Amino acid sequence: MPEISVKTENLVRNFGSFVAVNQVNIEVYQKEIFGFLGANGAGKTTMIRMLCGLLKPSSGKATVGGLDVYRQSEQIKRSIGYMSQKFSLYEDLTVEENINFYGGIYDLNQKRIQKKRDEIFFSLGMGDYARTLTYDLPLGFKQRLALGCALLHDPRILFLDEPTSGVDPKARRDFWEIIHQTVALGTTIFVTTHFMEEAEYCHRVFIMDAGKIIALDTPTKLKNRYKKKSMQEVFVTLVEKQQEKKTNPMPDSNDKMS
Amino acid sequence: MSLSKDRISAIARKEFFHIIYDFRTLFIIFLMPVVQLIIFGYALNLEIQRVDMAVVDLARSTQSRKLVGQFSGSKFFRPFFYQGRLDDLEDLFKSREAKVAMVIPFDFERKLQNETSVQVQFLVDASDANAAILIRNYCNQVIMDYNENRGVKLPLPFDLRSTILFNPELKSSHFFVPGVIAMILIMISALLTSITISREKETGTMEQILVSPVRPLEIISGKVIPYIVLAFLDAAVILLVGLVVFKVPFKGSLFLLTGLTVLYILTALSLGLLISTQARTQQVAMMMALLITLLPTVMLSGLVFPIASMPKLLQYLTYLIPARYFLLIVRGIMLKGSVFSQLLGPCFFLALLTLILLGVSVKRFNMNLER
């Protein structure tokens, strides 16, 4: 029985009368790469922000690393890493200054930061980019640097919100290389993406539409269930079905799952 | 719940790098006050000279001519005799032929010899309130000189000596140097803090900070500390230019001024903080900061227009303007040599304003996080 990293029960978040996340139940296991798919506006970012303590849920329960998001968000913050959907490094600062800053706000001492900095440079094959302005880095490097910063304090759970949007396929593969290494070290990865090929790398995927779960399983099982060759096709089929339901709201119990 | 010095210093250091890498802003911050000083000190010179004065000499006596001579002898006035009807004096003001008129009564000479006082009427064009006040003061001074020459030591019909006392040459730069310090400090402090915080919100780095163990108060302190230093350096530069170039006197304690300047900077930073809790983008923050600081400070602080001559309603409004108190403090310390016990009033209000602003903005800052 694998240990549970993230667990939600009937998690809801409203913005006014709009329901962005609607009664979501998930369990994410330790050392798992948990992929999170959904069209624009499906509620992925909202979900992650609630789990990271950036947004209070409207109702329902959620624990991260066994800690309650309502009462223990301070402790949660020490054990998670987060890479937001927006690019989150300071472009007017050098690479080194960015690393020092993020290390500093996690209370890492100078020696530890130094060590991590060398690791990041090594894994990025960046050579001596320490004094380069972040602005001048290629996007792929920036993204991996942001990942490095999110991993500085060795979080047990890492939340990545569309970490590879906008980068070329080669950089994306390099990025996933680091993700696999990180998981091997015992970290749980919670990742949202719009790239279906990335969904194939995940241990389990979770598909969301309009705030609701519409599928949750391993990529292989999902492909078998819908008799499709790729996650791309599975996703399109599922979303189309969902669309049909909205335009033609017939009760269809066969579609219920999770 | 204790704050971590290391985390605050990590944030402050980062903020410091932002500041020193941004040459353009840095340049503006230190150049703007100097430009403003020059504008106020030279271009907007309020030291009125050679004011046209219409003289209606109904006495036509030796003494009245002496009085007129006293005015033409001063560098402030250019008297000319007005021959028209008294009722039409107003037209002189409308046509800008004169800014002030002096009416010497028929019985001037007789009263001078027989009575303790004699009234001379002055009519001042007050369409420019500041100029009017200055002109009134100049008249007062010339009359005083006249009385002195005649060896009379009598109370004057109007007594405004206190205004002139601490600025005997009526130099406007003496008023404007403290004014520019007050204005620049509130502008850069409020502007820069609100921009730096809303920039982090706009670019998304704020979220990245907020998922770390950093506490909101640590973020605020860390971000604000470098700006306290920056604003302070800026104040020092303005003061230095004021002392060296404009020869503004400095009668009081530099130590006291330093302490109270820090208080004022804190007020301004709290204002910036409050703006940043409201503004989502840098652009909005900038507009709000300029709107809230620039115009009200210029118009309502007593920097340009004397508060006493404002409509009652506006006078009440001035209590909300931090620069109002700081001007009293700086002018008091620099020109009058005031000590702390004489400045308790403005200090109290400034401290109160800071506490309120800081309290509200910290609360709003925390609230925004929970949204």
Ligand SMILES: Nc1ncnc2c1ncn2[C@@H]1O[C@H](COP(=O)(O)OP(=O)(O)OP(=O)(O)O)[C@@H](O)[C@H]1O
């Ligand atoms: N602060 C907010 N106030 C109001 N509505 C919001 C807020 N944040 C998100 N929403 C709405 O909630 C819905 C879900 O947004 P969310 O950002 O979670 O979607 P997403 O799945 O991350 O989409 P994307 O793929 O575009 O990033 C959207 O319709 C969005 O407009």
Ligand SMILES: [Mg+2]
């Ligand atoms: Mg999103």
